[in-house]
Amino acid sequence: MAETDHARLTPPKGATGVLVLGDGTVIWGRGFGAEGDAVGEVCFNTAMTGYQEVMTDPSYAGQIIAFTFPHIGNVGTNPEDIEAINPHALGMIVREDVTDPANFRNTQHLDAWLKANGRIGISGVDTRALTRAIRIGGAPNGVIAHNAKGEFDVAALIDKAKSWPGLEGMDLAKDVSATQSYQWRDGLWTLGQGYDVDAAGPDAPHVVAIDYGLKRNILRNLVAAGARVTVVPATATFDDVMAHNPDGVFLSNGPGDPAATGEYAVPVIKKLLEVGKPLFGICLGHQMLGLAVGAKTFKMHQGHRGANHPVKRTDDGRVEITSMNHGFAVDTDSLPANAEATHISLFDGSLAGLRLTDKPAFSVQYHPEASPGPQDSHYLFEQFVGQLRQPTRA
Numbered sequence: 560m561a562e563t564d565h566a567r568l569t570p571p572k573g574a575t576g577v578l579v580l581g582d583g584t585v586i587w588g589r590g591f592g593a594e595g596d597a598v599g600e601v602c603f604n605t606a607m608t609g610y611q612e613v614m615t616d617p618s619y620a621g622q623i624i625a626f627t628f629p630h631i632g633n634v635g636t637n638p639e640d641i642e643a644i645n646p647h648a649l650g651m652i653v654r655e656d657v658t659d660p661a662n663f664r665n666t667q668h669l670d671a672w673l674k675a676n677g678r679i680g681i682s683g684v685d686t687r688a689l690t691r692a693i694r695i696g697g698a699p700n701g702v703i704a705h706n707a708k709g710e711f712d713v714a715a716l717i718d719k720a721k722s723w724p725g726l727e728g729m730d731l732a733k734d735v736s737a738t739q740s741y742q743w744r745d746g747l748w749t750l751g752q753g754y755d756v757d758a759a760g761p762d763a764p765h766v767v768a769i770d771y772g773l774k775r776n777i778l779r780n781l782v783a784a785g786a787r788v789t790v791v792p793a794t795a796t797f798d799d800v801m802a803h804n805p806d807g808v809f810l811s812n813g814p815g816d817p818a819a820t821g822e823y824a825v826p827v828i829k830k831l832l833e834v835g836k837p838l839f840g841i842c843l844g845h846q847m848l849g850l851a852v853g854a855k856t857f858k859m860h861q862g863h864r865g866a867n868h869p870v871k872r873t874d875d876g877r878v879e880i881t882s883m884n885h886g887f888a889v890d891t892d893s894l895p896a897n898a899e900a901t902h903i904s905l906f907d908g909s910l911a912g913l914r915l916t917d918k919p920a921f922s923v924q925y926h927p928e929a930s931p932g933p934q935d936s937h938y939l940f941e942q943f944v945g946q947l948r949q950p951t952r953a
C-alpha cells in the first residue's frame with residue numbers, strides 16, 4: 560500500500576464514522592445512531608426543518624442524505640412527524656454533533672431513534688464541501704459506516720461503494736409499498752378495518768391512492784380536501800383498483816427509477832387513462848404519468864431536494880415555493896401533443912408539473928403536501944378532490 564493510501568485509509572484519532580465514495584474519497588466523522596454500514600446514493604437536502612419527515616419519506620429508500628443545515632437533531636424526534644412507520648433513508652450526514660433535544664414535542668433523542676430504527680448517522684463532516692462536490696460531480700454512490708471502536712476496513716467499504724449498481728434502472732417502489740389494501744383514517748393505519756365514514760361523510764369522493772412509497776401527509780391532505788381514501792399496493796392491477804369503485808386515483812411519490820417499474824405501474828396507469836379516471840400524481844406518480852403518455856424520464860445530475868424550490872405556474876406566471884425531493888425528471892421535450900407543462904422549475908427550467916388536455920389527469924414533480932416545507936401548493940388537493948365532486952365526474 561502506498562504511503563498516501565495508508566494515511567487516507569487509517570482512521571484518525573476519535574473517528575467513529577466514515578463516508579466513502581465510489582471514487583475512493585474518504586471523509587471521516589463521528590458516528591451516531593446504529594452501528595454498521597449501508598450503501599446507496601449520496602445526495603444533499605437543503606431543508607432547514609423536518610429531518611424526521613425527510614428520513615421517513617419512502618422516496619429516500621436507497622439514499623444517504625447529507626443535510627446542508629448545520630444543526631440537525633435539536634428538536635429530537637416524536638411519533639407524529641413521520642411520513643412512514645420506519646425511516647427509509649439509509650443514513651444521515653451532518654455538520655455538528657447532535658445535541659440533547661430541546662422541544663416540548665420531543666419524545667426521543669435523534670441518536671436513540673436512529674439506533675432503534677437501524678439507521679446510521681455521522682457528524683463532524685464538512686457538509687458544504689461535500690455538497691459542492693456533489694453539485695460538481697453529480698450524486699455519487701457511497702457507504703456510510705459507524706463503529707464505536709473506530710475499526711473500519713476502508714478498502715472494503717470503497718469496493719462496496721464501487722460495486723453498488725446505482726439508482727438508475729433500480730425498481731424500489733414495490734419494496735416500500737403496502738402489501739395489502741387498507742382504508743386510511745387520518746393519523747391511523749386501519750389495516751383490515753372499515754372506513755370511518757363519519758370523518759369524510761358517506762358522499763365524500765372516493766380516492767384510491769396507489770402506494771409506490773407514499774407519504775402520510777399526502778393522505779391527510781386528501782382527507783382535508785374532503786375525500787375518503789383507500790390505499791392499494793404498488794402492484795395492484797387495473798381490476799384491483801377498479802374493484803374499489805374510485806371516483807379518482809392518486810399516484811404517489813416513491814423511490815427508485817420511474818422507468819424501472821416494468822409491468823406493474825405504467826400499464827395500469829395507461830388503462831386508467833383509457834377509461835377516463837381522474838388522476839393526480841406526485842413526484843414518482845408524476846413521472847409515471849409522463850411515461851404512461853409516452854414521455855421520457857431521465858436521471859438528473861444532482862437532483863432537487865429541499866424546501867425552498869421556486870416553480871413558475873405557466874398559466875398565470877405566479878411562483879410557488881415548493882418542497883422537492885427527486886433525482887429523476889420528465890423530459891419536457893418528450894411531452895406528447897396532449898400534455899402541457901403547467902409548472903417549470905425556476906432553478907433549472909426542468910418540468911415541474913403537467914396536465915393532459917384530453918383527459919382529467921394532472922401531476923406535479925414537487926411535493927404540495929410539504930412535510931417538510933411551504934404550503935403554497937396545497938390548493939392542488941382541493942383542485943383534485945373538487946373535480947371529483949362535480950356531478951359530471953367519470
Ligand SMILES: NC(=O)CC[C@H](N)C(=O)O
Pocket residue numbers: 618811812813814815816817841842843844884885886887888
Ligand atoms: N419523491 C419522489 O417521488 C421521488 C421520485 C423518484 N424516485 C426520483 O428520485 O426522482
